[in-house]
Amino acid sequence: MNRRRILTPQRLLGIAMAGAILSGCVTSRVENIRENTTGIGAGEGIVIMAKSYHLGNETEAKFIACVGNSIGSGSTGLRVVPNTEFVDALFPWFEPRTAPAETKGLPTLMSRPGVAEKIKEKGIRYVVWLDGDTDKVAGGGSMSCAAGPGGGGCFGFAWWQNDSNYEADVWDLAGLEDAGTVSADVSGTSFLPAIVIPIPLIARTQNKACNALADQLKLFIISDEAV
Amino acid sequence: MSLRLKTSIATLVVIGIAGCGGAKVTLHNPTIPKPLIDQLPLSVAARYPAVFDNFVHEEQVIGKEKWSIDLGRANRILFTQLFGSMFTEFRVIDNEVNPQDLEFDALIEPSIDAFEFSVPSQSQTDDFAVWIRYRIKIFDKDGIQIANWPIAAYGKSxxxxxxxxxxxxxxxxxxxxxxxxLIILQMDKSTGISKLRGTNVQQTSPPSVTPVHEDIALQTAAEEIPDESS
Structure with a gap:
């Protein structure tokens, strides 16, 4: 009796919809360019930062949090220092206005009073600067919905394409140099067909870009591959 | 019309009106972290305008909602923390106190020239942005104004x-x-406040704080003080 209750048509429809939502199709390309050898020791950590909005960067805060969480999780997870903690500890040198835009500013930064000591105290080996965002680049279709005393429903078809393009610049604070760049370009088209009930087929490009970028960053940092 | 239907309609109208009402936002005494800088060897006093104790800004988005932000004492707290970290000796003086009766190297009077913000419905983005234009006037111990420095600050979330x-x-x-x-990076360069060092503190060289983003941080300089005698 219990089994029959579990397999009601409504529940089956819910499972089918959940499956459809999760099955959004995306294409992705992840690349890295290595400038210097990397590697990370015991007790060393990284911090994930967004490039300054003073420079026009629009990287979403939730994307930065997602990359940080992904890099820090799993058996090969790295120690990720929360960026608010890092920025506060080094105030005012990593504010959007004052943060160095290029590695050539690192020697000046490290010579400021207390900066090198604070970075050592926090155990920060790498600063990862994220740039990029997710945009809706195309869309179309039409859908109309109506509701009346006897019920309601939708009919039509809509689609849209999202592109998530992100780049992570890895700075090595030990060598005061640019270790390299990892980028993730993910494109996906979402569909919303509706015959009475709309069934969303969502392409989760940002989530895919987050996971792809985080996995590649982890490999990039722990790898001792020569240039 | 049944009582239940009337109640439902009234509830929807109230929700609709509330939905168009914008919001009132209050800052609860925000603080800044202790800056990693060398202090300037100066004895400095600061005098704040009354608005620093209760600053409220309202903005009506045309045809849409009304927003209000209450900074309360946030500006007083900000400048007290900031100047307390920047100078070896710092105190806040009341407006009733005659500065000539006190000993200091410099008197700083910060004020707010303008406060603006934009909400997502205006900018067509997901961002809230705030612009603040502060003005910092600096006087020497004889009460002569030596700098009148406007600074523009920006925040986005x-x-x-x-x-x-x-x-x-x-x-x-x-x-x-x-x-x-910006004040930490540029104050001495833009106002020359370290030149006011007197006999109150030991003479040492002031720290050089050149911004890493010079192109951004250097967009500000003290205005010439108008000749009030003419």
Whole structure:
């Protein structure tokens, strides 16, 4: 009796919809360019930062949090220092206005009073600067919905394409140099067909870009591959 | 019309009106972290305008909602923390006190020239943005104005990450931190305050704080003091 209750048509429809939502199709390309050898020791950590909005960067805060969480999780997870903690500890040198835009500013930064000591105290080996965002680049279709005393429903078809393009610049604070760049370009088209009930087929490009970028960053940092 | 239907309609109207009402946001005494800098060897006093104790800004988005942000004492707290970290000796004086009766190297009078913000419905983005224009006047111990320095600060926060209230609060706090960073980097260069060193403190060289982003941070300089005698 219990089994029959579990397999009601409504529940089956819910499972089918959940499956459809999760099955959004995306294409992705992840690349890295290595400038210097990397590697990370015991007790060393990284911090994930967004490039300054003073420079026009629009990287979403939730994307930065997602990359940080992904890099820090799993058996090969790295120690990720929360960026608010890092920025506060080094105030005012990593504010959007004052943060160095290029590695050539690192020697000046490290010579400021207390900066090198604070970075050592926090155990920060790498600063990862994220740039990029997710945009809706195309869309179309039409859908109309109506509701009346006897019920309601939708009919039509809509689609849209999202592109998530992100780049992570890895700075090595030990060598005061640019270790390299990892980028993730993910494109996906979402569909919303509706015959009475709309069934969303969502392409989760940002989530895919987050996971792809985080996995590649982890490999990039722990790898001792020569240039 | 049944009582239940009337109640439902009234509830919907109230919700509709509330939905168009914008929001009132209050900053609860935000603080800035202790800056990693060398202090300037100066004895400095600061005098704040009354508005620093209760600053409220309202903005009506045309045809849409009305927003209000209450900074309360946030500006007084910001400048007290900031100057307390920047100078070896610092105190806040009341407006009733005659500065000539006190000993100091410099008197600083910060004020707010303008405060603006934009909400997502205006900018067609997910961002709340806050602009603050502060003005910093510096007087020597004889009461002669030596600098009149306008600074523009900016903060931005995304509404997709925070609730709308939190996003506007955060944008305001980021703008105040931006002002603090700019003052730390540029104050001596733009106003020459370290030249006012007197006999109150030991003479040492002031630290050089050249911004890493010189192109951004150097967009500010003290205005010439108008000749009031003409």
């Amino acid at each position: 995304q509404s997709t990450t925070f609730s709308t209230d939190e996003a506007l609060q955060r944008a305001a706090v980021l703008a105040m931190r931006d002002a603090a960073a």
